[in-house]
Amino acid sequence: MKSILDLQNKELDVxxxxxxxxxxxxxxxxxxxxxxNNKKNLFEKNLIIVGxxxxxxxxxxxxxxxxxNENFPSEYYINTPGICMKYQSINDRNIIYIDSxxxxxxxxxxYENNKDYQNLIKNQENNEQDxxxxxxxNKYVIRKHQYQKVTEQMQQEFVISNxxxxxxxxxxxxxxxxxxxxxxxxxLKKEKNSTQKRIFVMHNLKDFRQQECxxxxxxxLKSLFPxxxxxxxxxxxSQYKYNSVFIDTIYKNVNHLFMANQHSQAxxxxxxxxxxxxxxxxxxxxxxxKFNAAEKFQDYLxxxxxxxxxxxxxxxxxxxxxxxxxxxxxxxxxxxxxxxCKIVEPKELQMDIFGYLQREFAYSIVKNGQKLYLLVxxxxxxxxxxxxxxxxxxxxxxxxxxxQIEQGLGETIISTRKNDEIIQNFKIWGKDKLYIMxxxxxxxxTNGIYQFAFIExxxxxxx
Numbered sequence: 001m002k003s004i005l006d007l008q009n010k011e012l013d014v015x016x017x018x019x020x021x022x023x024x025x026x027x028x029x030x031x032x033x034x035x036x037n038n039k040k041n042l043f044e045k046n047l048i049i050v051g052x053x054x055x056x057x058x059x060x061x062x063x064x065x066x067x068x069n070e071n072f073p074s075e076y077y078i079n080t081p082g083i084c085m086k087y088q089s090i091n092d093r094n095i096i097y098i099d100s101x102x103x104x105x106x107x108x109x110x111y112e113n114n115k116d117y118q119n120l121i122k123n124q125e126n127n128e129q130d131x132x133x134x135x136x137x138n139k140y141v142i143r144k145h146q147y148q149k150v151t152e153q154m155q156q157e158f159v160i161s162n163x164x165x166x167x168x169x170x171x172x173x174x175x176x177x178x179x180x181x182x183x184x185x186x187x188l189k190k191e192k193n194s195t196q197k198r199i200f201v202m203h204n205l206k207d208f209r210q211q212e213c214x215x216x217x218x219x220x221l222k223s224l225f226p227x228x229x230x231x232x233x234x235x236x237x238s239q240y241k242y243n244s245v246f247i248d249t250i251y252k253n254v255n256h257l258f259m260a261n262q263h264s265q266a267x268x269x270x271x272x273x274x275x276x277x278x279x280x281x282x283x284x285x286x287x288x289x290k291f292n293a294a295e296k297f298q299d300y301l302x303x304x305x306x307x308x309x310x311x312x313x314x315x316x317x318x319x320x321x322x323x324x325x326x327x328x329x330x331x332x333x334x335x336x337x338x339x340x341c342k343i344v345e346p347k348e349l350q351m352d353i354f355g356y357l358q359r360e361f362a363y364s365i366v367k368n369g370q371k372l373y374l375l376v377x378x379x380x381x382x383x384x385x386x387x388x389x390x391x392x393x394x395x396x397x398x399x400x401x402x403x404q405i406e407q408g409l410g411e412t413i414i415s416t417r418k419n420d421e422i423i424q425n426f427k428i429w430g431k432d433k434l435y436i437m438x439x440x441x442x443x444x445x446t447n448g449i450y451q452f453a454f455i456e457x458x459x460x461x462x463x
Contacts, residue, residue, distance in 0.1 A: 060167075083155055117137050158297060210264070228246065241273075311341050361377055
């Protein structure tokens with residue numbers, strides 16, 4: 001899938017795949033297209049799920065090929081489309097490997113078919129200043145980037161949350177790689193049973209040819225992560241010239257391994273141990289689940305889509321089915337948003353210090369006759385200012401944590417409770433209706449819940 005927009009209920013291009021599985025009986029799914037010839041009843045087996053993560057062109061597919069003795073395309077200019085899955089059975093252990101497209105891919109901008117861009121070019125040819133169309137083009141580009149970021153992060157979270165073993169691939173480490181590792185660790189902190197996951201950071205040093213260069217790299221890596229070297233005695237012998245793994249002393253389920261250029265002296269030393277060690281850890285992992293990829297992905301979308309995108313829902317759904325936003329179209333073999341749901345725009349999401357999208361405050365919208373009630377969870381003592389723009393159907397909250405308690409006690413030395421000003425936007429939608437704010441019922445319900453009320457605009461209502 002090029003964009004999360006491919007989930008929209010419309011005729012889909014089968015080339016825009018978000019999820020497609022490559023195995024003997026070909027299970028295929030994108031956001032999108034699902035084809036299943038499940039002769040071996042794979043979904044009924046207990047499976048071990050191994051996920052691959054990392055920036056683009058870091059060697060994820062190359063490593064996957066090495067682990068399962070396959071030959072998927074893995075050149076510099078070839079990117080894995082969306083999420084690919086490969087089934088493998090070893091000694092009655094059933095494994096699904098999930099390879100992903102990778103993070104921070106370039107965003108494709110269709111300038112030639114953008115009317116604002118075409119108008120801008122025409123005006124520039126006539127030597128006319130055109131600030132309006134420049135702003136519109138910039139807005140279009142920013143929006144494309146937002147959809148790309150949401151698409152990548154949702155793919156990442158699906159792989160991370162469903163994997164027993166996670167392999168993070170990187171080459172000569174950059175700050176973006178460090179940020180990715182930290183953001184994955186931060187995400188897993190919120191997951192149940194996250195300590196049972198095994199995480200392997202594979203440093204694919206494909207440009208390194210000498211052992212001394214790899215050793216220097218490892219020494220420098222210790223200034224980025226708190227690592228402890230541990231030799232693996234089961235890999236002693238003449239066939240292994242190296243048998244050490246580096247364990248993160250804080251996140252003990254995170255191990256670092258190293259590979260070098262496979263046709264070099266360093267590659268002969270490091271690569272065999274790294275790959276054989278990974279294979280053994282996967283084969284010996286204790287923890288299996290039944291994993292229907294199509295059902296898992298549909299459940300993930302139902303539970304997470306509204307955290308990243310603003311949806312317009314034409315009709316109030318049954319409360320018991322409020323998360324059932326997607327359906328499976330048997331005729332076209334696609335997973336898509338239901339007909340009464342439409343993607344409006346990506347939400348105004350904040351990023352943490354590692355460049356990871358932060359989910360907004362928990363909220364709900366309740367309809368009661370001609371009124372809409374927005375309930376927002378904002379923990380802690382805060383000051384809230386709000387502006388509602390009826391024409392844009394946009395409520396903007398400006399949130400500032402109070403400091404009176406600290407000031408009453410003395411000088412604050414350190415605090416994680418005090419944050420910078422937070423600005424959060426909410427779309428207030430109604431079927432063919434405009435709403436105005438009903439300030440009489442906007443109030444603090446205590447316990448960190450704030451209520452904002454809106455009423456359908458009548459002909460004689462004032463904004």
